[in-house]
Amino acid sequence: MAVEFGLLGEIQAHLDGRALPLGSLRQRAVLAALLADANQLVSVESLVVRVWGEEPPDGVRDTLYSYLSRLRQALTAAPGADIARRSGGYVLAVDEQSVDLHRFHRLVDQARSTGDRDRALTLFERALGLWRGEAFARLDSPWFNGVRDGLDRQRLEAESDHADLMLLLGRHHELLAHLPARAAARPLDERIAGQFMLSLHRRGRPAEALEHYERIRLRLANELGADPSPPLQHLHQRILAADPTLATPEQPHRQAPSVVPRQLPAPPGLFTARAEELAYLTAAATEGERSATTVVISAIGGSGGIGKTSLALRWAHTHIDRFTDGQLYADLRGFGPGFGPVPPSTVIRGFLEALGVAPNAMPVDPDTQAALYRSLLAGRRMLIVLDNARDANQVVPLLPGSPTCTVLVTSRRELAALTATHRARPIALDVLSADESRELLIGHLGPERVSAEAAAISTLVDQCAGLPLALGIVAARAAARPQLPLATLARELRDASARLDALDAGELNVNLRAVFSSSCAALPREAATVFALLGLVPTDDISLAAVASLVGVPASRARELLRQLEATYLVHQHVPGRFRMHDLVRLHAAEQATETLEAETCDEALRRLVDFYLHTAYAADRLLDPRRPPVTIGRPAPGCTPEQLRDVPESMAWFDREHPHLLSVQEVGVRHGWHRQVWQVARALATFHARRGRLRDQLAVWQAGVAAADAEGDPAVQAMAHRFLGQAIHWLGDIGATVARFQVAMAYAERAGDLAEGGRIDFALGVTWSMEGDHHLSLAHSRRALDTFRSLGDPVEEARSLNGVGWALAHLGRYDEARTACEEAVELYRRHRHPDAAADALHSLGYIDHQTKRHAESLAHYQQARQVYADVGSTRGEVDCLTSLGDLYTSMGRRAEAQQAWQEAVDLLHVQRRTEEAALLRARMSVLPVPVRPHEPVP
DSSP: OBOSSOTTSSOBOOSSSOOOOOOSHHHHHHHHHHHHTTTSOEEHHHHHHHHHOSSOOTTHHHHHHHHHHHHHHHHTTSTTOEEEEETTEEEEEOOGGGSHHHHHHHHHHHHHHOSOHHHHHHHHHHHHTTOOSSTTTTOOOHHHHHHHHHHHHHHHHHHHHHHHHHHHTTOHHHHTTTHHHHHHHSTTOHHHHHHHHHHHHHTTOHHHHHHHHHHHHHHHHHHHSOOOOHHHHHHHHHHHTTOGGGSOOSSOOOOOTTOOOBOOOOOOSSOOOOHHHHHHHHHHHHHHHHHOSSOEEEEEEOOTTSOHHHHHHHHHHHTGGGOTTOEEEEEOOOSSSSSOSOOHHHHHHHHHHHTTOOGGGOOSSHHHHHHHHHHHHTTOOOEEEEEEESOHHHHGGGOOSOTTOEEEEEESSOOHHHHHHHOOEEEEOOOOOHHHHHHHHHHHHOHHHHHHTHHHHHHHHHHHTTOHHHHHHHHHHHHHOTTSOHHHHHHHHHOGGGHHHHSBOSSGGGBHHHHHHHHHHTSOHHHHHHHHHHTTOSSSEEEHHHHHHHHTSOHHHHHHHHHHHHHTTSSEEEETTEEEOOHHHHHHHHHHHHHHSOHHHHHHHHHHHHHHHHHHHHHHHHHHOTTSOOOOOOOOOTTOOOOOOOSHHHHHHHHHHHHHHHHHHHHHHHHHTOHHHHHHHHHHHHHHHHHHTOHHHHHHHHHHHHHHHHHHTOHHHHHHHHHHHHHHHHHTTOHHHHHHHHHHHHHHHHHHTOHHHHHHHHHHHHHHHHHHTOHHHHHHHHHHHHHHHHHHTOHHHHHHHHHHHHHHHHHTTOHHHHHHHHHHHHHHHHHTTOHHHHHHHHHHHHHHHHHTTOHHHHHHHHHHHHHHHHHHTOHHHHHHHHHHHHHHHHHTTOHHHHHHHHHHHHHHHHHTTOHHHHHHHHHHTTSOOOOOOOOOOOO
16 A cells, blocks of 8 residues: 655555555545554544645535545555544554554664664664655645654654764764765754764864864854854864864773672661562562563652652662662752752763763763663663652653663652653652651660650651651751750640751751752742642641632642642642641641742632632531521632532531531631631531531530621621520530520520521520420420411421420320320421421430330331431431430330440440440440430431
8 A cells, every 4th residue: 555645755554565546635645644643543623634724625524524435445455454433533443563654663762772783773774764755745734744844853863863873883984975965954953063073074074074063153153143052062172182082983882891880879777667668669670570571660759758769779779689780870859959950961971981981982962872871781780770850851861771770760759751651660658657657766766765755756756747857857856965855856846836947957958848848849830839828728638629719720720730749749639539738748838828928818718718618518508407597608709619519418428528627717717807707617517516416516616606706796696606505505514504695695686686596596495494304494485486486487497396395295294295296396397398307306206105105106206217317317316216216125125126226326426426425325235224315306
């Protein structure tokens, strides 16, 4: 199969040795466009643009489909090639090595990676022999023109690599047949100029070499206003000086086999843990030895101070006998103070000197130096340690081509490109455990000193948070002052504001702040801003959605920015969609926020974060309990995007996950005087706290909420806040403070003219007095609440009040009236679809049936109530039902089932951290049953 024009003069498939009837020039162009991306999907739109340009004529799609149909028919005569239709486009299925473009790429890659110069020369010649004139010579579209230019550059690079090899092998006389035309065609290409000058010099024509230098110097000055590059100037000076080292090389510049470089720094003085990582490195090296097909590359990643270099050197020294031909080491200075990352060309020159290449025999051209470096490593069993790499671009030029070599790379950045293109094996280091940290301190300070100050050591371990460098700095400071009590150092570290100051041993490489700063300095500006803003976050982890609001960007952009921070190990995605920082890194981020961001910027970010949690929580609360009177919370701050939750289970799961964050952002609101947000966060948590039985948390949020409401001064809000606080206080058993708080709430409700709030306060008083055993007073308040809500036409609150009335009547022995009230409550609840409140009334009916010896009916009601509580996620309600079920089973003589119900209740109480109640119920399990605790409806 042949096409009359092509990527390399012709695109030839040679599938059957015959030319195919491919029709018009444009039709052949379609085939060429597909062959360029053989075996890859090319969309219809892309094909149109490639062949016809950005503004194709009308009806071009029909023409394209016609061409594709004809091409398919033509290709039937060429077995092994076919145009396949796929979703969104077409794929030309063909053996890539039957297409000269792909053969060219493969041959060039092989030539550059082999350590055999003669073989490399042959491969380059085969690759360049595939060219037959200008690519796409008869086509003119932006896409074809762009590909043509790219291919021309690739051919030029291959020609230059080939010429360097020719010079290295002393075959300059052959080059002079081609270099004059090449230099004339590219008069500003300094690499070609250098090759031409060196060839002329070696052929005994130094004057012509100097004349060519003068021509290119003048042209550069006139056209670009620039001087020749330093390598070309250096070559010019050497020709002027008749440098004898420029003479024809008699043999390849290869070191004597007896020269074995031993460049590894000393192993770490103290080393602990990392057994799994060491075993992984050993397994990788062993696998490489067995396969002998690719270079074994292990990329050790982790944050600054995590111990990457120590791990690499520990393994290298332990396995030094594997590498009988030597070890090369370079600190690439990718991160840290100084002059920035070391260029790969500089490292290669150093390696060449270590491998025995004399300075006067060093090739001038950097690419030739790289080729010589790979050649010298070919077939040798060597270890190359590339420490502190900035990125994969700094590493790739330093990789050997021989599979007999092993490479260890360390970096504070994920070297994903190295993994993707060179099959590097990534190892991400984590912090040390508390026991491992203690072992490291014992190694530094000795077991006697560690044992003598065990409490201080525990503090040091906690505050260093498993970071080996931090532990080493602490140990160095302690060792330098053996008379200084470790407790003094522990006090310094306990103070978060001074902790990073304490983690400084006096030099940049043992100054934790300097280490973190160098990692941050490598970040793009926007990512550095995100890092600083994360220092404002008051919790130890954060969701992607919350970060997006904190930063004020869409979630997709936040994900990309977090990925940049992940790639430098400054944040860690510990579960999908949730991110955290090491404690010490977070301290540095907080400092960065103070030092690099305006105060207004920080306040705006925190306001967006608070609003994110508030608005998401409020919407979730409305899903949990739509009966509650709504609160006007306004619009979120610009740039804030609250999370969208769909239903009750998702809302409860979100509250479970984010509860610590909600408590923390409320504290942020308190510190900033954002009073409305403070009480609104408390309000948004009310249903969740009630269902999960989080009594102390409810007390805490409403203590802050009442202060905020009083500061804001709205009596309707104050009435609600004081009522919630009163209920929370009573959960903890202080009846006097509870009633006083309700009286304050009622006074605010009356001032606001809020009858509904007054009814809710009466209902709360009814519950309170019932729990105190004064059921007459409970009945009076419950009936007042019932009258209020009937007058207001609020059926849900009416049902709640009916349940309160029924509960009080039941405890006064008026069971028929109690049952009627509670059944009416259940009916109202069900009619108005309020399942968890219906469960409260079902529980009350279960109690009434129990007291009237209707055990079967009681069991049914309790089981129904428990199921409803479970459905809505009310573990508090489940505990109450299980407790009552235990009482009922005891009355029925079914002690085993009673024990099981109480044990389930105990387990749930532990989940809710209600340990005192769990202990009381456990005591009941071992003695005769006591009267049931009055059921407390949801506030």
